[in-house]
Amino acid sequence: MKMDFESLKEKFEKENVCLVAVSKTHHPKEIKKIYNKGQFHFGENKVQELMTKVDLLPNDIRWHMIGHLQSNKVKEIVPFVHLIHSLDRFSLAKEIQKQAKRYQRKISVLLQIKIAEEDSKHGIEPEKIEEFMNQFLERNYDQIKIKGVMGMATFTKDEEKIKEEFQLLDRIFHRLKENYFSDDDRFTIKSYGMSSDYEIALDHGSNMVRIGTLIFGERNY
Ligand SMILES: *Cc1c(COP(=O)(O)O)cnc(C)c1O
Numbered sequence: 001m002k003m004d005f006e007s008l009k010e011k012f013e014k015e016n017v018c019l020v021a022v023s024k025t026h027h028p029k030e031i032k033k034i035y036n037k038g039q040f041h042f043g044e045n046k047v048q049e050l051m052t053k054v055d056l057l058p059n060d061i062r063w064h065m066i067g068h069l070q071s072n073k074v075k076e077i078v079p080f081v082h083l084i085h086s087l088d089r090f091s092l093a094k095e096i097q098k099q100a101k102r103y104q105r106k107i108s109v110l111l112q113i114k115i116a117e118e119d120s121k122h123g124i125e126p127e128k129i130e131e132f133m134n135q136f137l138e139r140n141y142d143q144i145k146i147k148g149v150m151g152m153a154t155f156t157k158d159e160e161k162i163k164e165e166f167q168l169l170d171r172i173f174h175r176l177k178e179n180y181f182s183d184d185d186r187f188t189i190k191s192y193g194m195s196s197d198y199e200i201a202l203d204h205g206s207n208m209v210r211i212g213t214l215i216f217g218e219r220n221y
Pocket of ligand 1: 024066
């Protein structure tokens with residue numbers, strides 16, 4: 001299912017969509033090849049794997065943490081991470097705030113929203129977002145910049161279902177924007193769409209896609 005990287009890159013640039021190359025399980029040599037083609041945004045889903053790669057690869061790579069994040073791992077990535085896509089609970093925000101303060105960095109995050117039916121997918125339940133936001137604002141977490149939302153659709157061939165889930169996430173983004181971020185011009189990111197569903201995502205408002213397989217080929221675990 002691999003595609004020519006240059007044409008993929010060009011396609012997203014034309015549509016003003018940020019392409020995050022998801023490099024999990026792939027060797028630093030493979031990552032370097034894509035980097036040499038002008039790709040700077042890479043995504044990983046495991047802290048341990050990310051840490052070994054960071055040391056081996058150029059330091060102008062912008063690393064995105066896209067996977068479920070344990071609180072005790074936050075301190076490892078805070079010194080360099082570009083964007084955390086997976087803020088899904090208040091206790092994690094608390095730890096990010098604490099470590100960000102310690103390292104004197106502002107940390108950009110996305111709220112991961114649970115739009116899929118599957119239990120395996122993490123994220124804040126749509127009906128619990130307000131509760132999360134109110135708690136977050138009450139604490140004045142000034143080291144954390146919430147820049148948008150992230151979600152994963154159900155793994156299915158039913159395109160109608162995927163479309164509905166992305167539409168829901170788009171609506172949630174606009175509701176958050178209106179209710180909490182109307183005067184914050186940094187709240188702009190809608191991170192959804194992967195190799196199998198990025199076209200549907202682009203049709204429904206995504207402006208950041210996370211693509212692995214189409215760039216690097218199938219993963220061998
Ligand atoms: C692995 C992964 C992707 C990329 O998946 P592909 O199907 O290989 O494009 C995107 N987002 C998250 C959160 C992932 O874990």
